[in-house]
Amino acid sequence: METIDKKWKEQGYIDQPVDKNIDLKTEIRRMCKEKNAVLMAHYYTVGDVQDVADFVGDSLALAQKAAQTDADIIVMCGVHFMGETNKILCPEKTILIPDTNASCSLAESCPADKFAEFVKAHPGHTVISYVNTSAATKAVTDVVVTSSNAKLIVGSFPQDTPMIFGPDKNLGGYINKITGRNMILWDGACHVHSRFSVSGILKLKAEHPNAKVLAHPECKDEVLSIADKVGSTAALLKFCLDDEAHEFIVATESGILYEMEKGAPQKTFIPAPEEGKCGCNECEYMKLITLEKVYNCLKYEFPTIEVDEEIAKKAVRPINRMLEISKQMGL
Ligand code: 13P
Numbered sequence: 001m002e003t004i005d006k007k008w009k010e011q012g013y014i015d016q017p018v019d020k021n022i023d024l025k026t027e028i029r030r031m032c033k034e035k036n037a038v039l040m041a042h043y044y045t046v047g048d049v050q051d052v053a054d055f056v057g058d059s060l061a062l063a064q065k066a067a068q069t070d071a072d073i074i075v076m077c078g079v080h081f082m083g084e085t086n087k088i089l090c091p092e093k094t095i096l097i098p099d100t101n102a103s104c105s106l107a108e109s110c111p112a113d114k115f116a117e118f119v120k121a122h123p124g125h126t127v128i129s130y131v132n133t134s135a136a137t138k139a140v141t142d143v144v145v146t147s148s149n150a151k152l153i154v155g156s157f158p159q160d161t162p163m164i165f166g167p168d169k170n171l172g173g174y175i176n177k178i179t180g181r182n183m184i185l186w187d188g189a190c191h192v193h194s195r196f197s198v199s200g201i202l203k204l205k206a207e208h209p210n211a212k213v214l215a216h217p218e219c220k221d222e223v224l225s226i227a228d229k230v231g232s233t234a235a236l237l238k239f240c241l242d243d244e245a246h247e248f249i250v251a252t253e254s255g256i257l258y259e260m261e262k263g264a265p266q267k268t269f270i271p272a273p274e275e276g277k278c279g280c281n282e283c284e285y286m287k288l289i290t291l292e293k294v295y296n297c298l299k300y301e302f303p304t305i306e307v308d309e310e311i312a313k314k315a316v317r318p319i320n321r322m323l324e325i326s327k328q329m330g331l
């Protein structure tokens with residue numbers, strides 16, 4: 001095993017320069033085979049990382065794959081909470097993340113101690129948490145949901161069940177609306193999805209009248225109400241591949257455009273603009289995961305994701321509950 005530099009520990013990633021003559025993708029695949037490692041990537045990572053991954057998916061699919069894999073090492077090319085979910089589900093495996101600074105503004109908008117106070121202030125309420133939360137927040141949760149299964153899981157409870165939902169007020173508000181529930185919402189949001197501009201989307205719509213608007217449920221209600229399709233990254237991808245339209249305005253993180261363009265090269269995908277800008281909207285945390293960092297992380301088997309055992313014991317229950325309900329519902 002290579003030695004881990006003190007500087008790398010402090011900065012949370014390895015910045016060892018990579019030999020220019022190495023074909024990174026071939027080397028990464030070779031190391032995966034040699035070390036019995038599986039590389040999983042979220043749709044928001046850069047195209048090169050998606051290309052080299054064994055599996056690319058949304059948060060639900062990534063958790064489902066982690067629960068099933070027999071690999072010894074999982075390299076999570078995504079953000080920190082995704083790696084934590086893997087560690088909670090597979091405590092005996094080594095979980096690597098190429099850069100531990102790959103955080104999530106939504107998860108950060110819900111500190112576990114404050115969320116525990118919120119839970120305490122609402123006795124008798126079922127606690128639903130979005131997967132974009134820390135392990136410690138999941139530990140005070142009854143059921144975890146993702147954007148793929150939130151509607152079905154919330155809808156599986158009797159209509160009059162008192163519930164609280166955290167941390168995304170946009171997703172929670174949307175689920176309340178479509179299920180007729182009245183969940184009490186934590187006041188959190190994703191900085192990427194909450195900044196899409198309604199006027200910018202309407203302007204694009206005027207220029208491309210046949211384009212359909214696709215939006216992730218983390219977007220604000222004003223954006224969701226003008227969307228033709230609201231769904232998780234996987235649902236939006238499926239919709240644009242199956243639908244007869246040829247143009248789509250995409251209101252989610254722009255990494256998804258890579259898979260969309262790959263799946264339907266004859267169609268046009270236009271990233272929705274953010275407030276005050278005309279370019280696309282990127283999650284800077286997802287973009288921290290580069291091919292060089294994936295290579296170094298596999299080579300040195302560092303950085304790893306660790307979760308406190310007591311927290312993991314509590315957090316595994318609501319995650320497994322989500323996976324069981326999803327399975328029962330055919331997701
Ligand atoms: P998905 O569950 O749709 O993959 O979304 C994850 C996420 O981080 C959205 O910002």
Ligand code: SF4
Pocket residue numbers: 079103104105106107132190191192193218253283284285286
């Ligand atoms: Fe978190 Fe938003 Fe980035 Fe998704 S896009 S990982 S919710 S900060």
